[in-house]
Amino acid sequence: xxxxxxxxxxxxxxxxxxxxxxxxxxxxxxxxxxxxxxxxxxxxxxxxxxxxxxxxxxxxxxxxxxxxxxxxxxxxxxxxxxxxxxxxxxxxxxxxxxxxxxxxxxxxxxxxxxxxxxxxxxxxxxxxxxxxxxxxxxxxxxxxxxxxxxxxxxxxxxxxxxxxxxxxxxxxxxxxxxxxxxxxxxxxxxxxxxxxxxxxxxxxxxxxxxxxxxxxxxxxxxxxxxxxxxxxxxxxxxxxxxxxxxxxxxxxxxxxxxxxxxxxxxxxxxxxxxxxxxxxxxxxxxxxxxxxxxxxxxxxxxxxxxxxxxxxxxxxxxxxxxxxxxxxxxxxxxxxxxxxxxxxxxxxxxxxxxxxxxxxxxxxxxxxxxxxxxxxxxxxxxxxxxx
Amino acid sequence: xxxxxxxxxxxxxxxxxxxxxxxxxxxxxxxxxxxxxxxxxxxxxxxxxxxxxxxxxxxxxxxxxxxxxxxxxxxxxxxxxxxxxxxxxxxxxxxxxxxxxxxxxxxxxxxxxxxxxxxxxxxxxxxxxxxxxxxxxxxxxxxxxxxxxxxxxxxxxxxxxxxxxxxxxxxxxxxxxxxxxxxxxxxxxxxxxxxxxxxxxxxxxxxxxxxxxxxxxxxxxxxxxxxxxxxxxxxxxxxxxxxxxxxxxxxxxxxxxxxxxxxxxxxxxxxxxxxxxxxxxxxxxxxxxxxxxxxxxxxxxxxxxxxxxxxxxxxxxxxxxxxxxxxxxxxxxxxxxxxxxxxxxxxxxxxxxxxxxxxxxxxxxxx
Numbered sequence: 001x002x003x004x005x006x007x008x009x010x011x012x013x014x015x016x017x018x019x020x021x022x023x024x025x026x027x028x029x030x031x032x033x034x035x036x037x038x039x040x041x042x043x044x045x046x047x048x049x050x051x052x053x054x055x056x057x058x059x060x061x062x063x064x065x066x067x068x069x070x071x072x073x074x075x076x077x078x079x080x081x082x083x084x085x086x087x088x089x090x091x092x093x094x095x096x097x098x099x100x101x102x103x104x105x106x107x108x109x110x111x112x113x114x115x116x117x118x119x120x121x122x123x124x125x126x127x128x129x130x131x132x133x134x135x136x137x138x139x140x141x142x143x144x145x146x147x148x149x150x151x152x153x154x155x156x157x158x159x160x161x162x163x164x165x166x167x168x169x170x171x172x173x174x175x176x177x178x179x180x181x182x183x184x185x186x187x188x189x190x191x192x193x194x195x196x197x198x199x200x201x202x203x204x205x206x207x208x209x210x211x212x213x214x215x216x217x218x219x220x221x222x223x224x225x226x227x228x229x230x231x232x233x234x235x236x237x238x239x240x241x242x243x244x245x246x247x248x249x250x251x252x253x254x255x256x257x258x259x260x261x262x263x264x265x266x267x268x269x270x271x272x273x274x275x276x277x278x279x280x281x282x283x284x285x286x287x288x289x290x291x292x293x294x295x296x297x298x299x300x301x302x303x304x305x306x307x308x309x310x311x312x313x314x315x316x317x318x319x320x321x322x323x324x325x326x327x328x329x330x331x332x333x334x335x336x337x338x339x340x341x342x343x344x345x346x347x348x349x350x351x352x353x354x355x356x357x358x359x360x361x362x363x364x365x366x367x368x369x370x371x372x373x374x375x376x377x378x379x380x381x382x383x384x385x386x387x
Numbered sequence: 388x389x390x391x392x393x394x395x396x397x398x399x400x401x402x403x404x405x406x407x408x409x410x411x412x413x414x415x416x417x418x419x420x421x422x423x424x425x426x427x428x429x430x431x432x433x434x435x436x437x438x439x440x441x442x443x444x445x446x447x448x449x450x451x452x453x454x455x456x457x458x459x460x461x462x463x464x465x466x467x468x469x470x471x472x473x474x475x476x477x478x479x480x481x482x483x484x485x486x487x488x489x490x491x492x493x494x495x496x497x498x499x500x501x502x503x504x505x506x507x508x509x510x511x512x513x514x515x516x517x518x519x520x521x522x523x524x525x526x527x528x529x530x531x532x533x534x535x536x537x538x539x540x541x542x543x544x545x546x547x548x549x550x551x552x553x554x555x556x557x558x559x560x561x562x563x564x565x566x567x568x569x570x571x572x573x574x575x576x577x578x579x580x581x582x583x584x585x586x587x588x589x590x591x592x593x594x595x596x597x598x599x600x601x602x603x604x605x606x607x608x609x610x611x612x613x614x615x616x617x618x619x620x621x622x623x624x625x626x627x628x629x630x631x632x633x634x635x636x637x638x639x640x641x642x643x644x645x646x647x648x649x650x651x652x653x654x655x656x657x658x659x660x661x662x663x664x665x666x667x668x669x670x671x672x673x674x675x676x677x678x679x680x681x682x683x684x685x686x687x688x689x690x691x692x693x694x695x696x697x698x699x700x701x702x703x704x705x706x707x708x709x710x711x712x713x714x715x716x717x718x719x720x721x722x723x724x725x726x727x728x729x730x731x732x733x734x735x736x737x738x739x740x741x742x743x744x745x746x747x748x749x750x751x752x753x754x
Contacts, residue, residue: 261653268692
């Protein structure tokens, strides 16, 4: 059975920005610091600011140097040829700019990308949906960009997995962001490789404790690649445990690109800890920290957000959080096993090697007519993003 | 009730308040862990300033089933019946558990001190005490000794000493001291010795050495994500080729549950498959990082329905149940009911391994 009869909707597909997007379209003030491709040791690299590396601008086998996505009409044809009726578009490079140290530059980079991707999708509004990026260093500025891009047609927005140094999303300063997203009906996404800054004084979350040298620590880069998904757990736990979803019941958050394998452990552990530990998270939880161990230790019990009796964190996860997956065995079983209905199908192969979507048949998994979980996940994507 | 013997791969003792003041080398006596009496709780403090843990929540097994709202860190030693070996065995019997592997409740919190000599001294004192505690019931109780790995050669000596005394395994910090990582060559003596002695190494939750002097995790969010660093530690050992070089080395991830394997296996394999030609260690014969997860890593859980559901992806031979007695999270005194619920629909041979068979084999409980 051919997949193109199914009209699948992908909640996560990549688009490749033009290599000169920011140099041509960006604010001239930042022209020499925007994301750009430079040659380093005979290898093309994306860099930003004064040389912060973002990624190698070629594929692993060094066969394809960075290739820009084709024009929207060709892009849509390629999607359709692969059985995909519509796709939500995420960037290939722009999100890596969350590594910028200069917040003003980041804002400029993001605005350029947002304008471009919304324009890219504008001609095919039924097939292409744009995800805009937000800089959350200043939540009020993020809200302004959220409103601007929503009015231009963005179907969703993306924020960094971990906000600025020493902050988490349970911080009350982000309430305005959740409130606005709920009011506008715009889903907020978390994507891989979007730490605003990995350095933090919070030791428990600091993966850089595993870093031995500033350059050339090959093992650390693998540790980071393998374990960075813990940050999405932190982001979602911050929202769940501080009561954000209780206060904003119609807020929808999408976790994209991490598969669904983390979900069973996350839900089990979060519910269990909520039930057996007296500590809480959220407003008030850390307010009493004075550095004095007596006050710090004893001030924590059940101060912060408490769920209504009988409710558990996982209840809100099921209601408010959407997770993309490609068809992996764990994800397929979640709807029945954990009553996790909010799965979205993703077609994210369009990242490393090609400027056009890759046929399903080349995947490690198979999609066939009987794969109910994939079809349901595709329908969820259509509903969430209004295809 | 289940129809096979169950063994707990993760239980705890509660250190008596005078453990270190009575047993530590005299030169460290003034800096040894001591109990400070606060308004309504007893708090362990190390070296006069480092907060280790409060005793209340360590002795609230069963409360979660009766009055979970009363779970609290408040509590005093004076209110707790002394946890003697005899009482321990009685409670194991009451819980329907044949035997238990014993970890500390407080000693491992001392990994936060930067003072190497102090840490080694308190580890030796603890090891002597816990081995003595278990000696009364060697068939049922197995002691895990604690190692300071700042000086791996010194750790090696303590391994050999405690193994001779009867230790059944060794606990090491999840991350070693700042600036160090377990792929460094100085730790190879540990991997080699553990393999040769034939006893497992353990990483227990809450035993990170890389965060000198800092406050331990406090709020609920941090409790839910406490597994972060042990996952990086496992990744370090696997991706640096430690298990490829020491194929019989066994490492136990204690009290983190089991279903974390689902994501880590995928993430490691994905990173390795994409960038294998840049990897720090290239595996032989087409092996993947997840192969070593299943070959060399054991993991314990108290309750983990998803873990049981996805046991074939995780590894039936790697999963070990533990009752976490006498802590508040414990399944005591309902471990039998918990396990019966967990194993509904699971073939008995698989359930028996997870509930006790794997622990019995790894820790050499008599058959």
